[in-house]
Amino acid sequence: xxxxxxxxASPPYHTDDSLVxxxxxxxxxxxxxxxxxxxxxxxxxxxxxxxxAFALCYIDGLIRTEDIELNVIPPLMNWFKExxxxxxSIKDFQQHIQIPKNMKVTTDYSELLAALLRGNIILLVQxxxxxxxxxxxxxxxxxxxxxxxxxxxxxxxEGFVETLSIxxxxxxRRISNPKLRFKSFIVxxxxxxxxxxxxxxxxxxxxxxxxxxxxxxxxxxxxxFETGMLEEMIEDKGYTPFPTLIDTERPDVVSxxxxxxxxxxxxxxxxxxxxxxxxxxxxxxxAEDYYNRFDxxxxxxxxxxxxxxxxxxxxxxxxxxxxxHQELIPTDLLISLAAQREGLPFPALVEALIMxxxxxxxxxxxxxxPRPIGPAVSIVGAIVIGDAAVSAGLVSPAIxxxxxxxxxxxxxxxxYSIAGSVRMLRFILMIFAASAxxxxxxxxxxxxxxxxxxxxxxxQPYMAPFAPFSLKKQKDTLLRFPLWWSKRKNRRNGEILK
Amino acid sequence: xKFYSALLLAILVILGGCSRQEELNELLIxxxxxxxxxxxxxxxxxxxxxxxxxxxxxxxxxxxxxxxxSYTFESEGEDMIEAVFKARNFxxxxxxxxxxxxLLISEEFARERGIxxxxxxxxxxxxxRDNYLLFITKDETASTILKTFTPLDNSSTKNIExxxxxxxxxxxxxxxxxxxxxxxARYGEDRDPVVMGVxxxxxxxxxxxxxxxxxxxxxKGALRLTGLALFDKDYLVNWLSYKDSxxxxxxxxxxxxxxxxxxxxxxxxGTIGFLLKEIEIKAEPKIVNEQLNYSVQLKGNxxxxxxxxxxxxxxxxxxxxxxxxxxxxxETDLRTALTNAIASQLxxxxxxxxxxxxxxxxxxxxxxxxxxxxxxxxxxxDVNIYLESPGSRVNNNEE
Numbered sequence: 001x002x003x004x005x006x007x008x009a010s011p012p013y014h015t016d017d018s019l020v021x022x023x024x025x026x027x028x029x030x031x032x033x034x035x036x037x038x039x040x041x042x043x044x045x046x047x048x049x050x051x052x053a054f055a056l057c058y059i060d061g062l063i064r065t066e067d068i069e070l071n072v073i074p075p076l077m078n079w080f081k082e083x084x085x086x087x088x089s090i091k092d093f094q095q096h097i098q099i100p101k102n103m104k105v106t107t108d109y110s111e112l113l114a115a116l117l118r119g120n121i122i123l124l125v126q127x128x129x130x131x132x133x134x135x136x137x138x139x140x141x142x143x144x145x146x147x148x149x150x151x152x153x154x155x156x157x158e159g160f161v162e163t164l165s166i167x168x169x170x171x172x173r174r175i176s177n178p179k180l181r182f183k184s185f186i187v188x189x190x191x192x193x194x195x196x197x198x199x200x201x202x203x204x205x206x207x208x209x210x211x212x213x214x215x216x217x218x219x220x221x222x223x224x225f226e227t228g229m230l231e232e233m234i235e236d237k238g239y240t241p242f243p244t245l246i247d248t249e250r251p252d253v254v255s256x257x258x259x260x261x262x263x264x265x266x267x268x269x270x271x272x273x274x275x276x277x278x279x280x281x282x283x284x285x286x287a288e289d290y291y292n293r294f295d296x297x298x299x300x301x302x303x304x305x306x307x308x309x310x311x312x313x314x315x316x317x318x319x320x321x322x323x324x325h326q327e328l329i330p331t332d333l334l335i336s337l338a339a340q341r342e343g344l345p346f347p348a349l350v351e352a353l354i355m356x357x358x359x360x361x362x363x364x365x366x367x368x369x370p371r372p373i374g375p376a377v378s379i380v381g382a383i384v385i386g387d388a389a390v391s392a393g394l395v396s397p398a399i400x401x402x403x404x405x406x407x408x409x410x411x412x413x414x415x416y417s418i419a420g421s422v423r424m425l426r427f428i429l430m431i432f433a434a435s436a437x438x439x440x441x442x443x444x445x446x447x448x449x450x451x452x453x454x455x456x457x458x459x460q461p462y463m464a465p466f467a468p469f470s471l472k473k474q475k476d477t478l479l480r481f482p483l484w485w486s487k488r489k490n491r492r493n494g495e496i497l498k
Numbered sequence: 499x500k501f502y503s504a505l506l507l508a509i510l511v512i513l514g515g516c517s518r519q520e521e522l523n524e525l526l527i528x529x530x531x532x533x534x535x536x537x538x539x540x541x542x543x544x545x546x547x548x549x550x551x552x553x554x555x556x557x558x559x560x561x562x563x564x565x566x567x568s569y570t571f572e573s574e575g576e577d578m579i580e581a582v583f584k585a586r587n588f589x590x591x592x593x594x595x596x597x598x599x600x601l602l603i604s605e606e607f608a609r610e611r612g613i614x615x616x617x618x619x620x621x622x623x624x625x626x627r628d629n630y631l632l633f634i635t636k637d638e639t640a641s642t643i644l645k646t647f648t649p650l651d652n653s654s655t656k657n658i659e660x661x662x663x664x665x666x667x668x669x670x671x672x673x674x675x676x677x678x679x680x681x682x683a684r685y686g687e688d689r690d691p692v693v694m695g696v697x698x699x700x701x702x703x704x705x706x707x708x709x710x711x712x713x714x715x716x717x718k719g720a721l722r723l724t725g726l727a728l729f730d731k732d733y734l735v736n737w738l739s740y741k742d743s744x745x746x747x748x749x750x751x752x753x754x755x756x757x758x759x760x761x762x763x764x765x766x767x768g769t770i771g772f773l774l775k776e777i778e779i780k781a782e783p784k785i786v787n788e789q790l791n792y793s794v795q796l797k798g799n800x801x802x803x804x805x806x807x808x809x810x811x812x813x814x815x816x817x818x819x820x821x822x823x824x825x826x827x828x829e830t831d832l833r834t835a836l837t838n839a840i841a842s843q844l845x846x847x848x849x850x851x852x853x854x855x856x857x858x859x860x861x862x863x864x865x866x867x868x869x870x871x872x873x874x875x876x877x878x879x880d881v882n883i884y885l886e887s888p889g890s891r892v893n894n895n896e897e
Contacts, residue, residue, distance in 0.1 A: 323519045327596030327625070331529070334597060338522040339550035347521055434519065435511050 019109045025055045025126045032057060032122070035113055049080050053126040062119035064138040071101065072121060072134060102135040114192065141166065147249040147271070149416060152288040159249045160271035164194055167266050167273070170251035171198060175258060179203075185216045187230065187267075191223045195230065198254075199263040208277045208458040209263055216265070226270045234265075236456050241424055243417040244457040246275040246282055253287045263458075277460035280452060281477050284308070286414040289480055297480040305478065307412035310405060312422050315352045316433035316441050318402045322348050324437030340396040349434035351395045355403040356427065358385060363407075522550075526591035529568065530655030532602040532640025533616055536574045541611075543581040544641035545571045545593065546655055566708050568653040570644050578619045595625040599659045601677060602633045602640035602696070605727075605734060612732035617681060628678040631659060634727040634734060636697040643696060645706045649716040658696050661723050668740055669694075669723055670757030671747050684731065689848040692746065695724035695737060730844055738838075745835030749781045749794060749847055758803070761827035768806030770824065774798050774883070783853045783875075785860045790871045792849060793878035794832055799886040800824065811892050817885055829879040836877050845872065 019035070022028055029044045036042055044057040054076060056068070101121075106112055112131040116122050119137030144166070147159030160167045168182055179202055185195045195216060199209055215234035224230050231245045248254060249271045254264045257275040265274040275282075284304045289297040321328055322337060329337065346354070362381040369377055385403070389395045406426070413419040425448065432440035455462035465473035475481040527548040536542035552565035571589060575581030585593065601620065603613055620626045635643050648657035661667075662674035675694045683691040698721060704710070705719035725743040728736045738746065747753050756775045763770060777798040784791050802811075807823075810816035839847055850868065854861040864871055 322522055326520070326522065326525060326527075326594065327627075331527075331597045331599070334522070334527060335548050335550055338525065338527060338548070341522040342551050344523070347519070432511065437518075440511070 021107060021109050021112065021124070021129050021131055023127045023129060025053050025124050028124050028131075029055050029057060031109075032113065032116070047077065047080070052080060054080060055122075055124045057116065057122040057124070058136075059116060059119070062117075062139055063121055063136045067101070067136050067138075068121065072136075076123070104133040104135070105130045106133060107131075117192075118194070137165065139163070144170070150248060150250055150253075150286075150414060152286060152291075154291045155288050156250075156252050158251055160251060160266075160273060162269050162271055164196065164266060164268040167251070167271070168196065168198070171255055171258070171264075174251060174255040175200065180258070183213065185213075187216060187219050187221060188224045189220075189222050191225070193224050194268040195224075196266050197263055198258065198266065200258050200261075203259065203261045204263055205261050205277065205458075205460065208460055211459045212263055212265065212276060224267065227265065227267050227272045227274045230265065230267060231274055236459070240451065240455055241421045242280070242452070242455065242462070243283075243415075243421065244276070244278055244455065244462065246278045246415065247272045247417055248275060248415075249273070250287060256287060256290065277456075277458040278462070279457070279460075279464050280462055281464075281466070283413065283415045283418040284478075285476075290483070294480050294482040298478075301478060301480065304412055304414070307409040308418075308422065311410035311413070311419070312426060313429060313441060313445070314406045314409070315356060315399075315402055315426060316429040317438070318399070319348050319352050319430055320433040320437040320441055323434065337396075337398055340398055343393060344396055345394070347434075348399070349430065351399045352402070352430055353427070355385065355389070355395055355399050356406075356430070358389075359403055359407050360423070520592065524591055525594040526589055527594050528598050529653050530600050530602060530644055531598060531620075532604070532635075532644045533578060533607055534604045534639045534641055535607045535610060540574045540576060541578050541581050541607075541615075542572060542574045542641070543578060543585065544644050545573070545585060546644045546653060547571065548653070566647075570641065572641060578616055582619070595623060596627065598626060598630050598655075600631040600633055600655045602635050602643055602655075604635050604640045605637060605695075606639070608634050608727070608729075608734035610733075613680075614732040617677060620677060621681070628681075629676055631662060631674045632677045632680055632693050633658060633696045634693050636695045636724050636727075636737065637701070638698060643698065643721065646698065646719050646721065647705045647708060647711050648719045648721060649711060654721060658721055658723070661696075661721065662694070665754055665756055667723070667754075668758060669725075669743060669747070670754045671743075672752055672754045675726075680729075683848075684729075687848055687851045689851055690731070690844040690846045691729045692726040692738070692743075692846050693729065695727045696721055697724050698722075728842070728844060728846060735844070736842065741831050742835040742838055745832050746846065748777065748779055748796070749832070749835075751779065753777060759800075759828075760804075761824055763807030763809075764823060767808060769804070770802070770807060770820065771804035772800040772802050772824070774800055781847075781852075782856065783849045785853070785857055785864060788864070790849075790853075790864075790875040791878065792836065792875055794836075794880070796828065796832070796879075796881045796883075798883045800883055801886055802888045805888075811885075811888050821883060821885055824883055825881040828881045828883070832879050832881070833877055836875075840873060840875060843869065843872070849875075 019031060022031070025046055029046065032044070033042060039059075041060040042057070043060050044055060046053055046055040056072070056076075058068070104115075106115070107130050109131075112122060112133070115133045119135075119139065121134040121136055123132035123134060125132070141163040142161050144158050144161055146157040150159075158170060160170065172180065177200065179200050181199055181201050183197045183199075185197065187193050187195045197209070197212055197216065212234065216230075219230070219233045221229065221233050224233070227247060231243070231247070235244050245265075246257075254266075254273050254275060257264060262275050262277065265276070284301055289301065292300070322341075326334060341348075344351070362377065362385070365377050366374070366381075386400060390397050390400060410419045410422060413422075429441060429444050432444040434440075436443065453461075453463050453467045461468060464470070465477060475485065526545075527550070528545050529548055530546040532544035532546070534542040534544065547569050549565055549567055549569055552567045571585060573581045573585035573588075575584050582593070601616070603616065607613075621628065633643075643654055643658075646654045648654045651657040651660060659674075662671065671694070675692065680691045680693060683689050700717050700720070703718035710719055725738040725740050726746065727734055728738055744757065744759075748757075756773050758771065759774045760769050760771045762768075775798065777796065779797075780793075780795040782793055784793065805811075805820075809820050811820065836847070839845070849872070854865070
């Protein structure tokens, strides 16, 4: 994969392919220094003997320095002292040197350079045109903490961190199965970011896996820093306001998705993993659904669905009902709504748009502001939205209730990404509602439904198992049946993982 | 191209919109309509409309509490349609009919002009539904009732609507009579319609001002349901008494689950009051030997509420005696109601319709001779009630 990439016409930021590993150690070290622009953190040292010499070269901060002092240099010194001759091979190293690390040999200079930048110790030997790569990645990382974007009451508290090797360990610890696979890719012409696709062989949806691998391979991005960027590059073609891959920072969510036959994509430098193929239904499920009792989980799922619907349609329905279908409102409620509307300057739609916009501004401000200012914003926000606007006669109290209920409902969704889609669609729906009442609401809902059934995630239908419908899979959709009921899964596991 | 067509569509949606949009403060929410006879044979329509500023729950709206909770507007015209059109000349808001709870027609109007033209207008109107209550105002104009401030409810229409919902009233009618019931009886079932009546409890007192609500005497603004108004086709002819109304309601199965009932003890020693419930009634007209026979069977349970006769309920004999007294009394009431119906020559029990359904062949033979047949109708009644509970005590204090 990398080889292929390096053979392409090289932009200026690529290594010159004409460079090779020469037989002279010192020349090699100089060449590396030159290629990297003689950086301050490149550490290199040449050890000379009678007939031979070897050089160690690494980047400070990407490896464990104690390892070099304890586990790499002493055995090498010993070996070279004892075998001060021309014959040496990788086998000799592997057999006779006790370096408790992976060792690889390469003759390709650009691979050598890439490995150096990825935290390998480079070992070069006089008169040899091979470079030895000792894998010893280790760098400062954040401790494993509770995920802040997806919290739960019951369940593991571990979340992914920004280091890929730690993240993969977190999954390994949950699925100790020999069929668990990690497939590595490099993405980003400039950033050369490591990406891994993980799945369980035999369980994974082969078609989705093929599509995912192919799209990651074909990815022409210059840089990727977060899985969100990668997601945009590998999604199915065509515009959609909905996310088609699930993002999560919970290893238990990823593990359970893997067992369900999905695949996960993880990346160096971000705690968010992508799960695919996603279905709309999967955005309403949390890992906690399986940790709680099934009846409670079913209830909570329905609540989430209701909240989703409220977040999507409540302001629009309010506008439609109060401006087009007053006959649908119970008389007493209508009178009280009419009383609130007396003397208000704006039509209901404008009122709703103003309040929704104000709320979106507050939410955005709450996210972006420096933490110490937090309380100030929330106090001002509460007063502006909740009280002053009503007392000043700008908006009616009813719209404040509608907007706050909508706002709270949009937070009830376990995935932030789909809540964001609903936030945008809500505004469009409000305009439809103000144009044609409930009729307009239904037109737009229908447009969204048609769009959703045509949507695919990694080649799999987004609305499964509703469209195409599968009765068997309804066990874990809106309802969650008890686990002892789901025999299908267990049998499948049994056959494949025996 | 695709983009431009999508853009065009979006613009069309937005531009075409808001055409029929009405904000709540552009509407005059009507709660009731009254129809009276004006001078020179005109129709006077009274609209009762909500004043939202005064009715708001909570502090919003800015209206002061001293404002009237409803306003009425009167408009006159050659017929009802013209009167409604003319009302638009002086009302600054759009008349909004969808929340009307009752339609009131004065007794005078119902007697002299009939309610045909009203029913046509309100049925045809796209905004007005059929499921509101229809009332005839006894001895009063409809506008007097609409202009009354009632003590417990926000408006008089709300008040009479609630009156029909209270269970266990003397009338015991379920859901009241609606315009659709009237039309169904008049045109669908070919029987003479009955409509609920409403009157002021205190006819002298005026309570058209909010100040009247400060008076502790609630009766001044109170309204009450009367016996049913009896119609011959579209014209009001008579009022039924409470007992007759009750019998009619029972036999035509429009009864509430529970009704309160009183009968006199033998020898006028006192009264027996009870709740009649779980009533099963079977009323069937039959032609036997070219004679019309109407048999009514009633079964039911009673809960005793009051007893001032000398009956010993602790003995089986006493209980049987009580049941017999009640049975006979109810039988007498039913009989009287039916006899009155025959005397009035109006078929408000729907006997004609029932007969033509049950015995279509016989009906074909006798239908030309109906009035004669109806006049000579024989009545069988069989009432069988069971004392379910004597209440919290058994005998009365004197025993």
